[in-house]
Structure formats: C-alpha cells, structure tokens
Amino acid sequence: MSVLVAGKQATDRPGAKPLTDEQKKEKARLDHRRLLRRAQEVEATSEASWYAPPYRESGIAARDYHRALPVVATTLPLLRAGGADAAIWRRFGRPGWHTLADALDNPDGDQLLEAERAAAEQARQEREREEHERRRPTCTRCGAKFPDERWAERKRNAWDDRLCADCRQADADQQARQAAEREQATAEAAAAQAKRAGSWWRRRS
Template identity: 70%
Template sequence: MEKLTSYRTWCELPAKGATKAAFEKALDRAGARTHELRLWSALYPSTGREGLPPVALIFEAGRKRTRRPGTAPLTPQEKKEKAKTDHQRLLRRARAVEAASEDLWYAPPYRGEGITARDYHRALPIVATTLPLLRTRGADAAIWRRLGRRGWHTLSQALDNPHGDQLLEVEWAAAEQARRERERKERERHCPACRRCSAKFTDERWAEKERAWRDDGLCADCRQADADQRAREDAERERDAAEAAAAEAKRTSSWWRRT
C-alpha cells in the first residue's frame, strides 16, 4: 500500500516550471487536460488510455519452508491441493489490497443525468495477477484482474476503460437526443392547431400567428383551400358574366336584323 500511495503521489507532482496557480487550475479540468501540467506527462509518452500510467501487481507465495527431517514428502495429490490452497491465499491477499487501495483506483462518475461513464483520468489503473498463473499460462492470457472490476481479462482488456470517455460521448449524444425529443414534444403540446381541420401549425405558420394582431386561425393548407375556392368562384362568376354578355349581344344583334 505504501508503494502504491507513493506512486500516486509522484504522479500528481507538478511539472518543472509550472506555476502553482496554473497547476491547480489544470487539476480542475475535465478529462485528459487534468494531466497537462503534471510531471509524469512531461517525462513519459501518452499511454493511449485514460488515466495515470498503470501499475501491475504480481502476487507470489512466500519463501518455501525447509522440510523437517523425517517428514514424508508430499504425494502428487497433496502437492496439487497445497498449490490450490496457496493460490487461494494469494487471491485473498489481492482482494485485501483491492479493498485497501480503493481511494487510489476508484474512478468517479462523470456528472450529468443519465451518465454512467466514469472519469478514469483521475484514477490509478492497477492490474494484478499471481506468479503461478503467469508461469503456467503466460502474460498474454486472461490472467489479469483490474482492481475495481470483476472477472479475469487479458492485460489489454484489463487496462482498457470501456466505461470511460468513449461511453461518455455515447451517453452525451443520447442525452442530447433525449433533450431534443422532450423539447419537441413540449413544443408540439403548446403548438396551436387549425380551428377548422385541427392540424398543428408549422413553425412558420406559428411564427406568423405570433406576429399578427388578428389571425384567422387557419393552417396554411386550409388557407390555400379557401383561396382556391375563391378563385374557382371568381372564375365561375367571370364565366357566367361572359356568357350573359355574349347572350345579350346575340339577342341585340338579332333584333336589329329583324327591324
């Protein structure tokens, strides 16, 4: 624990030349920018992952005790059972370290409604395994545990942060979409409707109604239908007048011819 605490303390040291005010301001920044003026980021290249440079813990059993003279050697089955017991002891030790170091590896959630992503930039990634697993299965196998998570993973999987910045972008997008949908529904609820056909006004028609001192309360389609009807009626009147005029002209012409 002392080594982990010392490592975390070292990772939080300011870079050379950083002023106190600028360094403290950087610590309050979200995401990777919180590390801009830290010493470690000036000395080592980016890990390509969120958070501080990771730490790997390898738990091994204590030094083997010398078998007392006259003691019968262990049978293969007893050796197998002892190895299993020793490995369970190592796992218990790893869980104890995990519980004691929670303040170091804990990643706080980002703020926001519906946001479950975590800010791994402020967490110390700690992965752990045991020496027996490392010897029998190799470092590339799923023998690593990320403190704060369940299950066994490969080293790359254990160091990844699937609930970090990538999830945050997805959840931000989903939250923004949900906000727009709520606003749309609220707007539709308050949107005026045509007094004739009950259709909701378009945004343009709604804006026109808000500007007008008096408004007929009709939607654009009903307005157009009224205009078309008036146009047909006007056309019919003009046609009737033209036909009446033609008939009158014909009657007058016929009268002059008879006289």
C-alpha cells in the same frame, strides 16, 4: 501504474511425508485461493489510491481516472499457466479477468463520458423537438398541424383566422363558386326581365 504479482515458493518441511499427485493439486488449489484472498485484501486496503470517482454530472456513470493509480494484479500460477498476454489480470475496482492491455484501459472513463454526454445532448434535443411539436398550432377546422411557414405567419398576424392552407383554399373556392352562382343568377334574372319586357311591348303593339 502498479502491478502486483502474488506467489509463494513451495517448501517441504523436513521429515514430511511426500505428497501424492492428488494432494499436490489440492494444495496448489488451496494456496492459489489464499493468494487470491490476499490480493482482495490488498485491493480493499489500497482503495484510496486506485478508486476513480464518477464525474459529478447528472446522468453520467463514467469515472474520472485522471487522479487515480491503476493497479493490476495476478498470481504466479496464473502467470506461469497463461503467460503475461493472457486474461489473467484483475484491475482493482473492476470485476473479472482481463488481458494486461484491457486491464489498463479505461472504457468506463473518458470514452464513456464522451458517449454519455453525446447521448444526454441528443436526449435534450429530442425533448426540445417534442416540446416544440407539442406547442405547434393546429387548424381549428380540420385539426391539421401547421407547417413552420404557416406557424410563423400566425405569429405575425394577431387577427389570424387559424385555418390551414387547405381550409383557406377550400373557403376561397367556395366563395368563388358562390360569386359565380350569384353572377349567373343575376344574369339569368336580367335576361328573364328583358324577355318579359319584350313580350309586353309586342302585346301592346
């Protein structure tokens, strides 16, 4: 880890007129702005040391910090005003001000990599489920989707009727009713025939 603290001891030139309080505040503000610009210059020129490239994986935004040097910077005025535990630290390559612990942490590194890989795997599984459902066959009569057991049955039978269980049952019920109706009609016809034969025999007698 590298820590940069920028600051400069204020000196008065010999014979210089003392500054008013307002002038001192303005001078301190300008000096601090120069320190911040200097830190930005150091950040730009040292990029090769602290830059963490993204992992070379599709859809991954996480960065690989294993071969990068963490560099954090602050200024003496900020350090005096807030103390080392305050959010006065800037991590090179990362925007904003952070506490020292947060500045040294890598939430966009391995943690993000793991989360993004998990999200990518979940998205892949969801795409596979959607494709699986897209290919799921439907009943040619009512359009209902086959459950897994019915789908497996269809795969095993090349002469499958492509009907769902409900439509199959409806067909079976209809065939049973038709068979019962035929049996009843046959029985009624036989009874009528027997009745006519009996009437004829009585008339002949």
